[in-house]
Amino acid sequence: MAHHEHGMEGGAGGEAGRVGHHIEEMLSAHPLKPAVDKAMLAAGIHAIDHCAQACTACADACLAEERRAELVRCIRLNLDCADICGATADVLSRQAGPDWSVVGRQLEACQAAAKSCGEECERHARHHEHCRICATNCRECGEAADRLRKALPL
Amino acid sequence: MAHHEHGMEGGAGGEAGRVGHHIEEMLSAHPLKPAVDKAMLAAGIHAIDHCAQACTACADACLAEERRAELVRCIRLNLDCADICGATADVLSRQAGPDWSVVGRQLEACQAAAKSCGEECERHARHHEHCRICATNCRECGEAADRLRKALPL
Amino acid sequence: MAHHEHGMEGGAGGEAGRVGHHIEEMLSAHPLKPAVDKAMLAAGIHAIDHCAQACTACADACLAEERRAELVRCIRLNLDCADICGATADVLSRQAGPDWSVVGRQLEACQAAAKSCGEECERHARHHEHCRICATNCRECGEAADRLRKALPL
């Protein structure tokens, strides 16, 4: 049953315990073998997708803060990072007929966006818990993008 | 540590055991209380976001199949579902200043897209494992969209 | 020459004078005939795409205003409208294997988002020229979505 399976996500051990194992399951069902390690790719897509969602939520939370005037740059970088991560995760979700130099450039943009947004969020982390959480997501996203870019068959 | 925290995702029990608990953590850090139950909202965003990713991957997998001629409609509905779910997850990730009738309409579109795509994927589930997995994700997405729409303060 | 052709966009008369004629040219090159009138479809995609861009720009302009505290709802509705219009334009840009009920639902969500965002922008139109322009784009988008929905072979 679907919901039960989901309940196992990230469970104590075994395959279902790996981050992004649902994405990995899908990669395993693809007629083509991905060009980079499947577990790394799945974890990377997960981290980048999750960062996009966190940035969208953080932009909204910043907008709702009373001291939003201090958060204008944070909102802007959150929105950019959300858009860029969203496109990057889509590109990474495809295995057919890639141009690795395009994938690599997009991963560089993703890494730059996550670094910039994460650093700005970090500056507000003490006052805003959503910025603290978002900074963590951005750091994980940037690391994942870096790892994937280095693993590309360029 | 970030990776360790992630490793706990969906762990055996407690709060970290709930699907989408990272999204829920972000909702808890928001200055505004969401209008619907936090755990339900987080699980819904998770299911809809995950469906978007699965549909993007399934479209690509179908395209790579030798018998792709039979999968044209499946690819089309996957692409539509991915776009619609992506927009829906973004809308749901915002708590500030909503218009519930807009959110509700978008959830209806999301439910329709997931139903349509899920049914088409189901037809190919016996031959293509990626379609089987995607059909499951679409069903979960459609159920989540339905649940959220009914919970909106309309 | 490409740039010259572009310079003709919306020129004094003839085919090149129609809004969205570049989109229409692409529709004419598609192996399948679109299910609705080509000129109407092209003009609709143009209006909806343009509204998405205007809403993204208006959200950013509102964020940069000193009196941004009064514009929180406007920013939120702009962001929702941008996401929803973006997905709608993508769905409309596809002719292969559609499910018209999905397209129709997404057009309903698009119309609702454009109406809601346009009305909110209208309230700020006297003070903010970007809101006035965006309200006009939203109205055109909503009318286009309504027209297309009524023309669908449902």
Added chain:
Amino acid sequence: MAHHEHGMEGGAGGEAGRVGHHIEEMLSAHPLKPAVDKAMLAAGIHAIDHCAQACTACADACLAEERRAELVRCIRLNLDCADICGATADVLSRQAGPDWSVVGRQLEACQAAAKSCGEECERHARHHEHCRICATNCRECGEAADRLRKALPL
């Protein structure tokens, strides 16, 4: 009147004759002056946005062709280019609180995607009019991205 204004788009001369003049009007209404020349920025957003739409349509047209097996790579690159251009146009539509190095990286990714997709489309241009049109859009998009990147205050 809105529709009349639109009818003037790209008219014979004057300001309304410039490509993307509607986008430029919005830039003029923004409380902040954009960091690059307004007409160039507006034309660039127009070209990149238009390329995204053309690539979405070309992917769908390729999918509908009987000889789609030869077009798998073209479809893939179209989908990537559409996603990347969409994110790029969104980033460019914001003037508040930018990080130019992020904008620059995304423009590089956009240029790479447009080059790659345009070259692949060019290979099919003799057989498929949609690929010929899309190749032209990609070339204009790549040129616009290059021009904007060089104009950034990096």
